[in-house]
């Protein structure tokens with residue numbers, strides 16, 4: 001009964017994001033607060049769900065920047081209302097270091113990834129554009145982040161990605177810190193060539209793969225926890 | 236007044252004839268061979284046959300419903316009508332505006348001779364030198380220089396070392412009747428007898444995909460032969476950045492390879508032109524090159540890496556002179572090769588050529604110049620200040636990354652109209668050949684027509700509902716929607732020619748980059764679109780774009796159509812101008828010095844402008860009063 005009520009509100013938020021309807025998103029967010037639904041659940045099951053659909057449509061070319069913009073607007077309309085009510089321990093799924101590699105300053109694609117990651121519940125450390133090779137690694141170390149996401153629009157700066165990979169190896173961090181690369185100039189072939197951990201063909205795929213990377217890193221710990229939980233539950 | 240005859244005059248042609256009262260303008264035009272563009276064969280659905288009635292407004296039929304759809308109130312007031320719908324009952328003068336005239340030869344190259352008085356860097360002078368005698372012992376050099384000074388008024392010349400080596404033999408063999416070849420202040424050769432008529436130069440437009448070469452008579456400034464080649468560097472990288480990456484990964488040998496590839500193609504063009512015009516390659520004394528900055532580096536074998544990395548500085552900005560032989564070019568052994576100056580890492584001498592062609596440095600009025608290509612350069616300003624940007628618009632408008640896209644070639648669909656009622660289509664191809672694909676001008680017009688017909692909406696998305704109304708809208712195997720322009724049966728290929736959802740997205744991306752660049756640039760200059768008196772559109776396919784369709788999709792800031800001028804591909808023209816005129820070379824140098832480059836990617840507004848501009852025509856419709864009105868007329872409420 002309660003679940004059903006929640007589902008309806010979530011559905012409303014999802015639809016608001018898909019259709020890019022700000023008013024509906026605000027209405028949905030207020031419903032969440034009024035009905036005492038946990039706001040974090042509403043973000044994940046409502047707004048983020050909507051962005052996921054948007055992302056899928058984007059991948060299928062059904063949606064493009066204009067629709068993304070409208071959807072993102074609706075999402076933020078909802079988020080603005082919900083975020084102040086989210087408990088901080090709910091917020092983090094993981095930290096991601098994100099940036100456009102050294103030599104390149106084209107960051108529109110990176111910014112889309114940032115939005116999608118944020119709404120999916122990740123803490124994004126955005127290093128901006130033209131990020132020096134060492135900075136990616138320093139930040140990952142100082143922030144304790146396990147994923148570095150790099151993008152570039154231009155082929156000549158592909159080499160900067162390679163440099164990051166090499167430095168990771170030099171510092172014996174390869175494998176401990178995972179990398180994902182993306183951007184117009186990047187391909188699966190290039191990923192294989194430099195030994196990066198993942199390649200995201202577009203923003204949506206990047207977010208999915210980052211999820212996979214994060215979970216692969218925490219997999220062991222998670223599995224252990226699950227195992228424990230199971231045994232206690234069974235008892 | 237029964238059986239009355241009326242006289243119809245067509246301007247700007249001045250052709251006229253008598254017709255029975257009630258004649259439809261289009262019908263009259265046909266009898267006179269006045270070509271008015273028409274895609275729907277006079278059905279009143281394509282709206283491409285707009286003409287203006289200059290005189291004789293009393294006797295015209297009132298606008299039909301179809302006309303009301305295609306013509307704005309403003310246009311109607313100004314006397315615009317559809318030629319295929321309007322009947323005349325009294326004598327009239329009809330003006331056929333530029334954009335309603337049928338383009339002649341779509342594949343024809345630009346006008347070859349340039350409107351510049353020759354003042355070449357190389358001149359030839361026939362001399363009859365008095366030989367030295369015992370009473371007047373004069374060096375061969377002095378004999379030569381004295382004659383040049385006294386007879387030709389040329390001062391301060393020097394004899395080149397290479398010329399000196401054989402000078403005594405040449406003078407005596409020719410019995411002192413020789414022709415001196417003077418390049419700047421140097422005498423680079425002495426020729427037997429009078430060869431002053433035979434003074435040639437070679438101008439090249441080094442495009443990243445195409446090379447064009449022009450053999451020119453330096454005395455007259457006329458083109459004597461032309462040749463074209465694909466840029467052979469393509470095999471080492473589709474676009475300039477991948478060619479630079481190739482160099483970065485494979486080092487100096489790769490750079491040499493790219494350099495030699497383009498040089499050998501240029502040599503082929505030289506050989507071809509010389510053969511056509513019966514000129515010896517040794518009679519080419521000067522060469523001139525125009526191209527983007529990457530081409531400059533790859534042609535001159537300059538290490539290109541750092542220009543491809545932020546902040547993208549060019550290595551050389553000024554024009555540079557190199558011995559042609561040193562570059563491996565086939566020409567006179569002491570010929571000089573000049574590469575016209577560039578402005579920035581992504582703004583090359585092709586852009587300099589644009590600004591030269593429109594004489595922007597001397598313009599009192601504020602003008603904007605857009606050169607559409609894989610990189611689109613946009614300049615705005617006037618003689619006081621000019622700012623230029625480069626947008627990564629990508630090759631979509633060149634037909635790349637478009638399912639049925641192609642370059643302008645025989646069989647390319649170049650005009651398209653979609654009847655908003657029946658959703659049927661009409662198109663025209665280059666040389667009226669069966670359709671093969673869609674070229675740039677078609678790719679501008681298609682989204683505009685689909686938008687007007689409501690097949691796509693302002694976000695560029697196909698309207699699924701339309702699939703119920705017409706078979707032309709259907710789902711592709713990839714699951715996208717697409718619109719069929721020409722069926723398999725009509726086309727020269729064995730598939731239907733369509734424009735897909737993905738194509739529209741590519742085009743939106745390209746046009747958003749261009750539009751956002753223009754908007755940011757205007758804002759940087761503290762100008763608005765209304766300050767622009769003329770918008771020049773350059774680029775290989777620029778000439779053939781329909782100005783109104785481009786405006787409908789929001790390719791450029793919205794301006795009245797008569798403020799928009801198409802100037803075609805100016806790189807070749809610029810190269811020819813700089814080959815035959817010293818003044819033009821100096822002018823190019825001044826453009827390079829005075830035009831400031833602005834980096835779009837660091838502009839705080841660029842991203843939001845880009846996203847807004849990815850709408851068709853724009854998210855902010857207050858910037859699009861004309862299109863708002865146009866869409867309303869078509870029953871689409873923006």
Ligand code: FES
Pocket residue numbers: 272273274275276277278279280281282283284317318319320
């Ligand atoms: S020819 Fe007149 S509208 Fe098509």
